[in-house]
Amino acid sequence: MSRRARPAARTLRLAATGLCLVVLGGCARGCTSPRPPIHLNPNMDDQPRLTAQQASGFFYDGAAMRPPIEGTVALGDPVEIGPLETGRAGDAPDAPFVAAIPPEASAAFDVPLAVRGEERYGIYCTPCHGDRGDGQGTLRQRSGVASADLRLERLHAAPDGQLFDTITHGLGLMAGYAAQIPVADRWAIVAHVRELQAASPPVPEAAAVPAGEGATGGEGAPAGDAGPPGQGIAEGTAGAAAQPGLPDDPGGTEGPGAASPPDPLGAEPPPSDDGAARR
Numbered sequence: 001m002s003r004r005a006r007p008a009a010r011t012l013r014l015a016a017t018g019l020c021l022v023v024l025g026g027c028a029r030g031c032t033s034p035r036p037p038i039h040l041n042p043n044m045d046d047q048p049r050l051t052a053q054q055a056s057g058f059f060y061d062g063a064a065m066r067p068p069i070e071g072t073v074a075l076g077d078p079v080e081i082g083p084l085e086t087g088r089a090g091d092a093p094d095a096p097f098v099a100a101i102p103p104e105a106s107a108a109f110d111v112p113l114a115v116r117g118e119e120r121y122g123i124y125c126t127p128c129h130g131d132r133g134d135g136q137g138t139l140r141q142r143s144g145v146a147s148a149d150l151r152l153e154r155l156h157a158a159p160d161g162q163l164f165d166t167i168t169h170g171l172g173l174m175a176g177y178a179a180q181i182p183v184a185d186r187w188a189i190v191a192h193v194r195e196l197q198a199a200s201p202p203v204p205e206a207a208a209v210p211a212g213e214g215a216t217g218g219e220g221a222p223a224g225d226a227g228p229p230g231q232g233i234a235e236g237t238a239g240a241a242a243q244p245g246l247p248d249d250p251g252g253t254e255g256p257g258a259a260s261p262p263d264p265l266g267a268e269p270p271p272s273d274d275g276a277a278r279r
């Protein structure tokens with residue numbers, strides 16, 4: 001078998017050598033090739049890339065170069081910010097707040113500003129401030145920590161720019177929402193807060209539950225629809241949930257809040273150390 005195989009192997013070897021000579025020898029004498037030279041260990045020396053101004057079928061516009069994303073600011077370029085971004089009437093950090101929502105804010109949406117705002121408010125503010133802005137959101141129901149009542153006389157009177165500033169930078173216990181909520185949406189939320197305020201008479205400061213506290217010493221009975229003060233917190237929220245005027249309660253707490261708890265947290269009476277939340 002090896003005898004018969006030997007001549008065949010020799011022929012093969014000869015043929016291969018011949019071929020190599022033709023290929024290598026041919027090109028060594030100046031034939032050009034569009035292909036890169038033989039490179040036995042490329043080591044990522046050659047990597048696919050696109051050069052400036054080159055066409056590329058990869059992107060929808062056929063260009064390899066991508067435009068900078070909207071809002072990109074070149075290092076060192078002056079950034080133009082005005083009342084729309086700061087809520088203030090001047091450049092100084094303590095300039096007075098603008099009284100009204102800048103008109104550019106509404107230009108960002110197809111729908112009226114307050115409609116957009118209602119939706120955004122529902123996402124970002126309701127958990128703490130409640131559907132109606134009364135500060136009785138889920139946070140209050142579950143932890144006993146009250147958020148500010150947005151219908152306070154003081155906030156009724158506050159300029160739009162101040163509400164915008166509170167959303168942007170936060171205040172006291174409340175964190176700022178600049179990172180989560182774009183500028184125009186913040187103004188939209190301000191528009192919705194104004195609607196909530198218009199739907200209720202201004203709540204006097206004394207009648208409101210102080211932020212971060214349970215209902216204490218509110219015997220002066222708030223006119224209107226705030227939860228009954230001076231009662232236990234669980235009762236207070238149950239009362240609020242049972243109110244006829246309340247829109248559909250997403251928490252599903254119908255009737256007395258503690259009767260059919262969707263989860264154990266809701267049934268537990270909140271801690272009674274009212275001052276704790278102030279820390």
Ligand code: HEC
Nearest residue numbers: 124125128146147148163166167171172173174177189211
């Ligand atoms: C995590 C809970 C939480 C969320 C979410 C939240 N807030 Fe607050 N907010 C608070 C608390 C608590 C206070 C009271 C702060 C204090 O007095 O220390 C407050 C205070 C305020 C005040 C009153 C500021 C003042 O001048 O007294 C406004 C206005 C306000 N929030 C608006 C909003 C808006 C609008 C949103 C939605 C973008 C929002 N908040 C989201 C908890 C929250």
